[in-house]
Amino acid sequence: MHYYSKLVHSIVNNLTMKDKKASGNHLSRKGHVAVYVGKGKKRYELPVKYLSHPTIQELMVQSQHGDLEPKIEGPIVLACGTQFFDRLLLSFKEHHRS
Structure with missing residues (x-):
């Protein structure tokens, strides 16, 4: 589990630095990170808190x-x-609703 914590910490730090440098419509909403999924690389804005979920980490x-x-x-x-x-x-x- 320590590996996953290091991975999430590294990703959040890296994305924070990139958001400061990014411009245009590639910015994610505050508290979110952009992830790309599937063969067509569909863009999703994922709440940062979801990065700690075991399925996302895997x-x-x-x-x-x-x-x-x-x-x-x-x-x-x-x-x-x-x-x-x-x-x-x-x-x-x-x-999260319940």
């Missing part, structure tokens, strides 16, 4: 292609399809 690890360094350079691309990700987000929203 998708990020799978997207690292076996790289053991907890860092992401460039956009976050998750290793799953958009239908799976849509269902996952729906379950997060339903869980």
Whole structure:
């Protein structure tokens, strides 16, 4: 679990630095990060708090292609399809409502 914590911390720090440098319509809303999902790399704005969810962390690890360094350079691309990700987000929203 320590690996996942380092990964999430590294990602949040990296994204914070990039948001300060970014311009135009690539900025995410405050408290959100952009992630790209599926073959077509559909863009989602994910609340930062979701990065600590075990399923999201596992998708990020799978997207690292076996790289053991907890860092992401460039956009976050998750290793799953958009239908799976849509269902996952729906379950997060339903869980946070209750």
